[in-house]
Amino acid sequence: MNKIKEKKVFIYIALAFTFSILVRLIWVYQFRHVGSFMWNSQFMINTNDGYFWAEGARDLLSGVHQPHDLSPIGSAASQLTFILVKILPFSFESIIFYMPAFISSLVVIPMVLIARSLGRVELGFISALLASIAWSYYNRTMVGYYDTDMLNIVFPAFMLWALILAFKTKEERYIFFAGLEIVAYRWWYPQSYSLEFAFFGLILLYTLVYERKNIYYYKLLAMMLFALMGLPNLIRLVIVIFIYILYKSKKADAYIYYILGLAFALFFLTGGFTPIWSQLKGYVFKDSIQIVGETLPLHFFSVMQTIREAGKIPFETFANRISGHTITFILSLIGYILMVFRYRVMLLGLPMLGLGFLANVGGLRFTIYAVPISAFGVAYLIFFLSDYLKKFLVEGKSSFYIRTIFISLCTVAVLYPNIMHIIRYKVPTVFSKQEVGVLDSLKHITKREDYVVSWWDYGYPIRYYSDVKTLGDGGKHSGDVNFPLSYMLTNPQQVSAKLARLDVEYTEKDFKIHDANLDKSEKNQVKLPSIMAQLTLKYGFKDTNEFLMSLKTDIKLPKKTRDIYFYLPFRMMNIFPTIARFSDIDLMSGNTVRRPFFYQTNRFQEKNGILDLANGISFDQTKGILKVRNQEVPVKDFYVTAYGKNKKLIRQRKSFDNNANFSIIYMRSYNTFLVLDDATLNSLYIQLFVFDNYDKKLFKPVILTPQAKVYKLLI
Numbered sequence: 022m023n024k025i026k027e028k029k030v031f032i033y034i035a036l037a038f039t040f041s042i043l044v045r046l047i048w049v050y051q052f053r054h055v056g057s058f059m060w061n062s063q064f065m066i067n068t069n070d071g072y073f074w075a076e077g078a079r080d081l082l083s084g085v086h087q088p089h090d091l092s093p094i095g096s097a098a099s100q101l102t103f104i105l106v107k108i109l110p111f112s113f114e115s116i117i118f119y120m121p122a123f124i125s126s127l128v129v130i131p132m133v134l135i136a137r138s139l140g141r142v143e144l145g146f147i148s149a150l151l152a153s154i155a156w157s158y159y160n161r162t163m164v165g166y167y168d169t170d171m172l173n174i175v176f177p178a179f180m181l182w183a184l185i186l187a188f189k190t191k192e193e194r195y196i197f198f199a200g201l202e203i204v205a206y207r208w209w210y211p212q213s214y215s216l217e218f219a220f221f222g223l224i225l226l227y228t229l230v231y232e233r234k235n236i237y238y239y240k241l242l243a244m245m246l247f248a249l250m251g252l253p254n255l256i257r258l259v260i261v262i263f264i265y266i267l268y269k270s271k272k273a274d275a276y277i278y279y280i281l282g283l284a285f286a287l288f289f290l291t292g293g294f295t296p297i298w299s300q301l302k303g304y305v306f307k308d309s310i311q312i313v314g315e316t317l318p319l320h321f322f323s324v325m326q327t328i329r330e331a332g333k334i335p336f337e338t339f340a341n342r343i344s345g346h347t348i349t350f351i352l353s354l355i356g357y358i359l360m361v362f363r364y365r366v367m368l369l370g371l372p373m374l375g376l377g378f379l380a381n382v383g384g385l386r387f388t389i390y391a392v393p394i395s396a397f398g399v400a401y402l403i404f405f406l407s408d409y410l411k412k413f414l415v416e417g418k419s420s421f422y423i424r425t426i427f428i429s430l431c432t433v434a435v436l437y438p439n440i441m442h443i444i445r446y447k448v449p450t451v452f453s454k455q456e457v458g459v460l461d462s463l464k465h466i467t468k469r470e471d472y473v474v475s476w477w478d479y480g481y482p483i484r485y486y487s488d489v490k491t492l493g494d495g496g497k498h499s500g501d502v503n504f505p506l507s508y509m510l511t512n513p514q515q516v517s518a519k520l521a522r523l524d525v526e527y528t529e530k531d532f533k534i535h536d537a538n539l540d541k542s543e544k545n546q547v548k549l550p551s552i553m554a555q556l557t558l559k560y561g562f563k564d565t566n567e568f569l570m571s572l573k574t575d576i577k578l579p580k581k582t583r584d585i586y587f588y589l590p591f592r593m594m595n596i597f598p599t600i601a602r603f604s605d606i607d608l609m610s611g612n613t614v615r616r617p618f619f620y621q622t623n624r625f626q627e628k629n630g631i632l633d634l635a636n637g638i639s640f641d642q643t644k645g646i647l648k649v650r651n652q653e654v655p656v657k658d659f660y661v662t663a664y665g666k667n668k669k670l671i672r673q674r675k676s677f678d679n680n681a682n683f684s685i686i687y688m689r690s691y692n693t694f695l696v697l698d699d700a701t702l703n704s705l706y707i708q709l710f711v712f713d714n715y716d717k718k719l720f721k722p723v724i725l726t727p728q729a730k731v732y733k734l735l736i
């Protein structure tokens with residue numbers, strides 16, 4: 022009998038796993054003919070951050086990396102990828118593309134196992150089908166979504182399984198599993214601390230209320246504390262194994278209070294509370310961070326200001342992301358409550374459900390944590406109703422068939438909106454083949470210590486494909502980092518060139534100062550003044566605006582230690598207004614400076630000499646008058662750019678009013694119109710990307726393609 026049961030568990034896991042993979046292959050099927058999504062005959066990944074882990078894995082494979090290149094060779098994601106590339110017969114590209122699909126689908130294992138421990142394997146199967154492909158879980162673990170999310174639900178789901186079995190069986194080995202899970206999850210994702218601590222808190226509360234005399238719970242709590250301590254992963258792993266051996270010899274039972282006391286003491290002494298403490302410190306004691314050297318209080322623009330407010334997620338979005346549909350979401354909550362009445366241990370799912378609900382304050386990415394619990398809820402409700410149905414049916418085969426049909430139909434109904442979402446969710450790859458081609462060629466031109474200047478969005482992919490250094494990336498884009506980048510892209514090349522040299526040399530110099538001042542015990546306590554503040558003071562000013570003005574003059578630049586390249590892709594055009602905002606600020610007062618005018622459209626039509634550029638903007642070609650809604654302004658120049666037969670850029674200009682402030686550019690090869698003010702027209706990005714118009718004393722074109730251009734800085 023037991024053997025048949027085991028076989029059933031295995032079959033359900035295999036079926037759910039296969040289902041989860043197959044659904045994820047819908048994307049592959051949809052884009053099988055899109056060559057621009059491929060590189061090295063494999064699809065490229067579709068998440069920017071993935072290139073961060075990919076860079077680390079690449080460096081682990083090559084065995085070399087450079088000081089301060091920000092490559093995450095110590096990260097678990099990079100290390101796991103490295104191991105998989107070593108042992109599997111697939112290409113690096115294939116592994117990082119398919120890894121999220123295969124690894125995230127492992128979530129079905131703990132889900133079926135949890136249901137088996139409750140005596141209802143089928144329930145686990147249905148919930149595994151739903152959880153593995155539910156809206157937000159799919160979005161964050163689809164093929165190409167190469168990020169830590171692929172294991173972020175698998176681990177806590179295993180934790181839930183271990184804890185449920187610990188509660189039910191009181192066996193030592195489940196305490197051991199819980200300890201191992203905490204160590205492994207922390208290795209994979211250091212931020213997992215809060216969720217694990219919530220599990221701990223819940224069990225502590227339960228023990229204090231109901232099980233004060235049961236030493237098994239004290240053993241479990243002590244193990245969790247040992248596993249959560251602030252020591253390196255390997256040391257904690259050894260401790261967890263040691264504690265398990267100690268528990269196995271029942272002699273330890275007599276000393277459990279001492280062990281628990283020791284666990285608390287060690288947890289406290291090794292800084293187990295530090296993650297909580299440092300978060301509090303961030304809020305309460307903002308200025309306890311030690312700043313090295315003199316500084317200026319500057320006002321930078323923060324990335325958060327450009328990201329839509331995290332706090333206001335409509336209920337429907339929230340429900341869809343957890344369950345695929347508002348109705349399913351509500352039913353799953355009802356189901357979860359019913360399930361908790363029937364199986365009290367399911368209360369252990371609360372930390373995950375709670376973290377998922379934090380999406381309302383912490384952002385959409387949190388919803389994935391609630392997915393498995395709500396899947397259990399709705400699956401339980403389906404079985405609950407089917408059991409209820411049984412009362413009205415005559416015993417026998419027909420009753421079984423009717424209930425099976427009922428369960429199947431309900432399952433399809435629950436899965437349907439999620440699968441529809443997946444079919445519609447056609448996420449493109451981060452870069453196109455042509456853009457990657459540019460970065461790949463750049464790799465052969467640059468040295469690994471060289472810098473490539475671009476907007477931070479492109480930092481990780483640039484580093485991955487070109488193996489260079491960058492000033493900003495997906496993890497380094499605070500206002501003080503973005504200001505000089507934005508300034509370089511939106512100001513005249515004569516100014517930008519100098520700032521680029523200064524920013525790069527000061528960034529490298531800061532790494533060295535930082536290292537020299539690093540007090541190992543308080544790693545995050547050393548902070549240097551922003552580079553803008555350093556530069557202002559270094560050049561003898563008290564006002565950053567005066568320093569920025571001085572960039573127009575012949576200032577003395579630091580010694581050149583490496584080459585600098587500018588990477589300017591066409592796709593930057595779309596975010597150019599956002600980029601501009603980061604330097605359109607008076608750093609001394611925090612006020613907006615001028616609000617640059619930049620309008621881009623590919624919707625246009627011409628009628629009787631009037632060029633309609635959509636959104637209430639039109640251009641009278643005979644009078645040379647631009648109409649922006651009800652306002653009429655004169656136009657200075659009308660430019661046309663296009664690629665000729667020999668792939669050379671052709672530029673034409675028609676002048677209207679020399680005193681006007683606005684110009685229009687028709688980029689014929691891109692089917693794009695730009696309307697911009699004089700200052701924007703003269704910016705480095707527009708001059709170098711749109712016109713190939715570079716100052717020969719400052720820049721040298723290295724790669725010029727329609728999709729992306731690269732210039733080498735000559736100073």
Ligand code: MG
Nearest residue numbers: 087090488489
């Ligand atoms: Mg490198």
